[in-house]
Amino acid sequence: MNVKSIMECERKNIDKLKKYQLSNQFKKVGWIIFGIAFVALFLTTKDTNLKLIAKYSILIGLLIVSISKEKIEDELVKNLRMHSFTFAFIFAVFIAITNPLFSYLANFVFTEKQEPFSGIGDWMILWLLLSIQVFYFEYLKKMHK
Secondary structure: OOHHHHHHHHHHHHHHHHOOOEOOHHHHHHHHHHHHHHHHHHHOOOOHHHHHHHHHHHHHHHHHHHOEOOOOOOHHHHHHHHHHHHHHHHHHHHHHHHHHHHHHHHHHHHOOOOOOOOOOOHHHHHHHHHHHHHHHHHHHHHHOO
């Protein structure tokens, strides 16, 4: 295999990934799911199953918004999307690493009973990734208009 055939193979793989984006109409659906689930999360006080459904519906709504195309999908939008994914990943990893340390230190300083060193859950990490990516992408789009 020469370099040219490897590059063509990689280009085909990248083109396949582009097909996984949803059309622009799904962005509205994602925001509606996110909004309803966000309100439901705060209105439910006792039903833990409903809270769990609301939490994961928030993730689904943000994921739909995240992978939906823009009305005009050009190189600038693709670049901004890539920057927002990169920023979200770095920020979420930083939070995932530092949060247990700060929680442990705050627990050590402010409480008498010492609790074990614990991290953050899967929902929190996914929520951080998706929410930071979506909102930072929207911020970058507004800054470049």
